Amino acid sequence: MSSSRRTEVAQLARRLADAHPQQVLEEAFQHFEQVAISFSGAEDVVLVDMAAQLGIPFRAFSLDTGRLHPETYRYLDTVREHYGFDLEFAFPDAAEVESLVNAKGLSSFLADGHKECCQARKVAPLKRKLAGLDAWITGQRRDQSVGTRGEVAVVELDAAFSTETRPLVKFNPLAAWSSAAVWDYIRANDVPYNPLHARGFISIGCEPCTRAVLPNQHEREGRWWWETAADKECGLHAANLRVVND
Numbered sequence: 001m002s003s004s005r006r007t008e009v010a011q012l013a014r015r016l017a018d019a020h021p022q023q024v025l026e027e028a029f030q031h032f033e034q035v036a037i038s039f040s041g042a043e044d045v046v047l048v049d050m051a052a053q054l055g056i057p058f059r060a061f062s063l064d065t066g067r068l069h070p071e072t073y074r075y076l077d078t079v080r081e082h083y084g085f086d087l088e089f090a091f092p093d094a095a096e097v098e099s100l101v102n103a104k105g106l107s108s109f110l111a112d113g114h115k116e117c118c119q120a121r122k123v124a125p126l127k128r129k130l131a132g133l134d135a136w137i138t139g140q141r142r143d144q145s146v147g148t149r150g151e152v153a154v155v156e157l158d159a160a161f162s163t164e165t166r167p168l169v170k171f172n173p174l175a176a177w178s179s180a181a182v183w184d185y186i187r188a189n190d191v192p193y194n195p196l197h198a199r200g201f202i203s204i205g206c207e208p209c210t211r212a213v214l215p216n217q218h219e220r221e222g223r224w225w226w227e228t229a230a231d232k233e234c235g236l237h238a239a240n241l242r243v244v245n246d
């Protein structure tokens with residue numbers, strides 16, 4: 001990877017470290033031609049809303065793992081229609097999922113841990129999607145997991161998906177925002193939200209691996225609750241969490 005790209009990203013990271021998320025989005029769209037928001041169907045809808053408010057064309061994509069809640073599928077269409085844009089989808093490779101399910105059944109993650117299933121249903125399709133981008137934008141926040149996301153930077157070189165010849169920049173505009181700030185924004189701007197949030201879900205992923213949490217329970221306790229906290233990354237972000245921006 002060229003040192004000029006590293007320098008460029010380091011400068012961007014320093015300049016945007018304390019910037020408002022909408023400014024980060026705007027600069028991401030200005031600096032990169034092939035850039036898209038990764039939209040999970042949860043609170044990261046604020047990024048879609050902020051991008052729409054900028055009034056410039058933008059791209060967003062979701063991963064359809066095949067195991068999302070029915071509410072999330074309906075919600076993804078709600079967002080698409082509300083903002084009037086073509087939400088893109090990335091799907092797992094059918095043969096890969098078929099092979100896993102035929103060998104281990106539909107719920108192998110309960111016995112073997114979630115990483116194998118996440119690799120087939122999330123990481124592989126994401127990798128294919130990112131191969132066509134120069135930069136991507138996520139809703140990751142530091143307060144989502146003190147254990148694994150406490151060092152999320154606003155701008156970083158993607159340590160998981162960059163290659164020597166194709167550096168990938170990752171923007172996390174909401175890195176410094178709290179959950180309360182996100183919900184203040186959603187309410188103040190009448191942003192449509194996933195109805196699962198009204199039923200106690202905070203972090204929303206696949207249906208078999210997500211459950212509602214009780215008051216004062218951390219949101220990540222609703223994900224892969226049969227595993228230890230240190231294992232609760234699906235591979236989409238895990239390798240980025242210790243990246244230094246210079």
Ligand code: SF4
Pocket residue numbers: 065067109113114115117118119121122205206207208209234
């Ligand atoms: S979250 Fe669960 S169902 Fe979804 S890809 Fe990962 S292990 Fe599979």
